[in-house]
Amino acid sequence: MPELPEVETVRRGLEPALLGRRVLWARLFRPDLRWPLPERFAERLEGARVRALRRRSKYLLIDLEAPGGDPAARPETWMAHLGMSGRFVVSDDAGERLPGAFALGPNAAAARRAAHDHLMLATEAGRVTYNDARRFGAMDLWPTADLDAHPALARLGPEPLSDAFSARALGEALAGRRSPIKAALLDQRIVAGLGNIYVCEALWRSRIAPERAGGAISAAEIRRLAAAVKAVLEAAIAAGGSSLRDYRRADGELGYFQHAFAVYGRESEACKRPRCGGEIARLVQSGRSSFYCPRCQR
DNA sequence: ATGTGTTCCTGTCCGC
DNA sequence: TGCGGACAGGAACACA
Numbered sequence: 561m562p563e564l565p566e567v568e569t570v571r572r573g574l575e576p577a578l579l580g581r582r583v584l585w586a587r588l589f590r591p592d593l594r595w596p597l598p599e600r601f602a603e604r605l606e607g608a609r610v611r612a613l614r615r616r617s618k619y620l621l622i623d624l625e626a627p628g629g630d631p632a633a634r635p636e637t638w639m640a641h642l643g644m645s646g647r648f649v650v651s652d653d654a655g656e657r658l659p660g661a662f663a664l665g666p667n668a669a670a671a672r673r674a675a676h677d678h679l680m681l682a683t684e685a686g687r688v689t690y691n692d693a694r695r696f697g698a699m700d701l702w703p704t705a706d707l708d709a710h711p712a713l714a715r716l717g718p719e720p721l722s723d724a725f726s727a728r729a730l731g732e733a734l735a736g737r738r739s740p741i742k743a744a745l746l747d748q749r750i751v752a753g754l755g756n757i758y759v760c761e762a763l764w765r766s767r768i769a770p771e772r773a774g775g776a777i778s779a780a781e782i783r784r785l786a787a788a789v790k791a792v793l794e795a796a797i798a799a800g801g802s803s804l805r806d807y808r809r810a811d812g813e814l815g816y817f818q819h820a821f822a823v824y825g826r827e828s829e830a831c832k833r834p835r836c837g838g839e840i841a842r843l844v845q846s847g848r849s850s851f852y853c854p855r856c857q858r
Numbered sequence: 859a860t861g862t863g864t865t866c867c868t869g870t871c872c873g874c
Numbered sequence: 875t876g877c878g879g880a881c882a883g884g885a886a887c888a889c890a
Contacts, residue, residue: 694867
């Protein structure tokens with residue numbers, strides 16, 4: 561899936577179409593994403609105003625205000641996870657816009673949906689389509705006040721770009737772990753939001769070999785690693801994420817961080833570390849490819 | 859408890 | 875050009 565930087569980029573891309581806007585209509589075409597969508601999903605979006613767009617780990621959190629601002633209604637949050645191939649695309653019906661109104665109604669918009677478009681909605685500011693070929697993505701509606709109790713969020717580790725994620729916290733989470741550091745960093749309970757790409761890149765930046773046991777990483781290495789995780793995520797967000805295969809920004813543009821990869825997808829190419837001279841290798845760990853430089857990552 | 863392998867689904871790419 | 879197999883950004887689950 562899109563990892564944290566890609567989800568953050570999508571969040572920012574959705575803001576112009578959603579933030580402060582009212583959902584004029586919503587249509588659901590497939591209720592069976594990774595888990596079944598809640599009852600009356602599209603109907604519950606309709607009429608709601610979007611109060612905020614947040615992100616927790618790789619989850620988009622879209623806070624809604626009930627239609628009419630009904631004070632008795634419990635505000636809900638629309639949670640979305642993009643899985644491996646989920647995409648949100650904003651379109652403005654360029655060239656079709658009617659004066660003072662958003663052009664395509666639900667039936668006309670639905671009639672022109674593309675393969676794997678599973679959800680479509682419109683606000684006063686644009687149309688948003690969720691497309692997900694593999695359907696590993698997921699959505700839910702959950703009371704905003706109890707969001708931390710959602711099963712998908714309850715056990716997540718610290719946000720890597722927050723102060724809660726530090727060398728000290730990482731060291732404590734890794735203590736005694738015998739699993740490889742690669743697997744540990746993919747474990748969302750240790751740190752939330754990393755995926756295969758950014759784990760590979762962070763390990764390269766901190767010169768740590770992916771097979772090392774998590775509990776065997778020294779304090780100095782952990783300091784490098786925590787800093788590398790933050791640095792690589794920040795750089796990727798600044799670049800609009802990485803575009804491989806399915807991922808696109810919500811505005812349809814490509815992110816460009818993939819050009820900055822030091823190891824991911826670079827098997828048998830030269831290590832980018834000055835004067836290293838190593839060659840990038842690939843190894844499979846718990847079913848996932850790990851890319852690393854055997855020469856400078858120890 | 860902790861760690862690894864399998865599974866969900868579809869698309870793409872590579873070698874024959 | 876067709877076909878089979880490997881592989882893909884995630885993560886819940888079953889099992890050792």
